[in-house]
Amino acid sequence: MKTENIYPPETPNQAFTVGAIAPEKTLSPFFSDDLATVYLGEACAVLRQLPTNSVDTVITDPPYSSGGMMRGDRAGQDCKSKYQQTQTKKVYDEFSGDNRDQRSFIMWCSLWLDELRRVAKPGAVIGCFTDWRQMPAMTDALQVGGLVWRGVVPWVKKSYRPCKGRWASQCEYLVWATNGPRSLDGPCFPGSYTCSVASDKRHMTEKPVDLMHELCRIAYEPDAVILDPFMGSGTTLKAAKQHGKKCIGIELTRSICETACDRLREAVQQDLLV
Numbered sequence: 001m002k003t004e005n006i007y008p009p010e011t012p013n014q015a016f017t018v019g020a021i022a023p024e025k026t027l028s029p030f031f032s033d034d035l036a037t038v039y040l041g042e043a044c045a046v047l048r049q050l051p052t053n054s055v056d057t058v059i060t061d062p063p064y065s066s067g068g069m070m071r072g073d074r075a076g077q078d079c080k081s082k083y084q085q086t087q088t089k090k091v092y093d094e095f096s097g098d099n100r101d102q103r104s105f106i107m108w109c110s111l112w113l114d115e116l117r118r119v120a121k122p123g124a125v126i127g128c129f130t131d132w133r134q135m136p137a138m139t140d141a142l143q144v145g146g147l148v149w150r151g152v153v154p155w156v157k158k159s160y161r162p163c164k165g166r167w168a169s170q171c172e173y174l175v176w177a178t179n180g181p182r183s184l185d186g187p188c189f190p191g192s193y194t195c196s197v198a199s200d201k202r203h204m205t206e207k208p209v210d211l212m213h214e215l216c217r218i219a220y221e222p223d224a225v226i227l228d229p230f231m232g233s234g235t236t237l238k239a240a241k242q243h244g245k246k247c248i249g250i251e252l253t254r255s256i257c258e259t260a261c262d263r264l265r266e267a268v269q270q271d272l273l274v
């Protein structure tokens with residue numbers, strides 16, 4: 001019986017062509033242009049088909065699965081009732097994967113992070129967004145996935161909901177790690193970013209493009225390839241394109257993937273915040 005080739009053959013330092021397919025598999029992009037390649041599919045399944053040692057930087061924003069203190073919080077709660085304020089009229093596409101409890105969240109993240117480690121080049125930066133509640137889970141998962149946890153970069157939001165008698169939840173966090181040792185060459189980067197929440201959003205939990213633009217600077221190598229396996233509306237890829245970088249996105253929900261592709265068709269190279 002022919003068995004599935006789960007990992008493509010190890011070919012360290014193999015040259016990477018965006019849109020390349022792994023041997024014995026047909027991985028067809030949903031969209032591609034000179035810089036961006038987008039796959040419609042489940043992150044782990046697509047990652048398994050990407051070549052080893054092929055991306056320089058991963059910046060991603062997986063479903064946080066935050067806030068489920070009780071079983072009842074997680075059962076049947078859609079993203080709209082979780083993320084949208086009641087006065088918001090706009091209708092966003094629902095997305096899945098946001099209702100795991102903390103133990104299954106750690107296990108799930110460590111599965112795709114382990115696969116990401118294989119796809120990432122040695123020394124690559126892997127940055128994953130999370131909130132204060134899920135931060136311990138995400139830092140555990142990064143390490144279970146075999147990555148070296150390096151730090152936490154707060155995204156400080158300019159506007160936030162004040163809370164009487166308590167500190168506001170004004171930040172989300174990019175937890176970052178490297179795929180083994182990383183050289184100490186390259187430019188210096190700040191330890192936090194202050195930026196407004198995205199206006200005129202196309203995705204319920206869309207990140208601001210200015211923030212992603214700044215974060216993409218970490219991929220400073222001239223031919224760096226940036227990967228976002230939970231692409232949503234494609235903000236990371238849009239920012240990567242602004243820098244003239246090759247980029248790969250994966251998204252599970254077709255309608256969201258289509259939104260990302262529409263944005264990517266319009267995205268052009270620029271340097272927003274020098």
Ligand SMILES: C[S@@+](CC[C@H](N)C(=O)[O-])C[C@H]1O[C@@H](n2cnc3c(N)ncnc32)[C@H](O)[C@@H]1O
Nearest residue numbers: 042043061095097203206207230232233235252
């Ligand atoms: C937090 S959102 C990302 C939003 C994105 N940063 C943006 O600016 O639009 C997470 C995305 O991951 C997608 N997703 C959830 N589970 C997935 C999986 N197993 N594989 C691929 N995508 C997944 C969801 O559909 C959702 O669009």
